[in-house]
Amino acid sequence: MELTINGRKTAVDDAVIAPEMPLLWVLRDVLELTGTKFGCGVAACGACTVQVDGQATRSCVTPVAAVVGKQIRTIEGLGQPDAPHALQQAWAQHDVPQCGYCQSGMLMAAAALLLKSPNPSDAEIDAAITNLCRCGTYPRVRAAIHTAAALLQSGKKA
Numbered sequence: 001m002e003l004t005i006n007g008r009k010t011a012v013d014d015a016v017i018a019p020e021m022p023l024l025w026v027l028r029d030v031l032e033l034t035g036t037k038f039g040c041g042v043a044a045c046g047a048c049t050v051q052v053d054g055q056a057t058r059s060c061v062t063p064v065a066a067v068v069g070k071q072i073r074t075i076e077g078l079g080q081p082d083a084p085h086a087l088q089q090a091w092a093q094h095d096v097p098q099c100g101y102c103q104s105g106m107l108m109a110a111a112a113l114l115l116k117s118p119n120p121s122d123a124e125i126d127a128a129i130t131n132l133c134r135c136g137t138y139p140r141v142r143a144a145i146h147t148a149a150a151l152l153q154s155g156k157k158a
């Protein structure tokens, strides 16, 4: 099986995966892309959120066979330490993460929202970001998305 992850074609050995294996397992256990987290396993928390063709997708309930031929983007492909995505710059500016566990999924959901809606309202953010955060970072997530939207619109994205 061949997957396209963060812009790169990635071969996965069919002997070690089954078509119905959740994408999350393939990312973490086979490809060692461990930035995407396991939380609930039942599409309830959003810790495992990645993008599939730009849509926020809960990888714990997405069979790997369903994403063949699609563009998969994980947190490892959102930005780099020397070239952070505008959301990552805004996250740092607002000190969003607390324990950090939910934050990869939050960022991927936020990035998917900004693709669809470059300047989202609070109501749009609340509707789109259904990820759970036990540390209660929701107000800072909202503020950071507004900051990132402004950064992107002013062309200051790194």
Ligand code: FES
Pocket: 037, 038, 039, 040, 041, 042, 043, 044, 045, 046, 047, 048, 049, 058, 059, 060, 061
């Ligand atoms: S681990 Fe996928 S939604 Fe919770």
Ligand code: FES
Pocket: 097, 098, 099, 100, 101, 102, 103, 132, 133, 134, 135, 136, 137
């Ligand atoms: S930062 Fe701890 S769960 Fe969200």
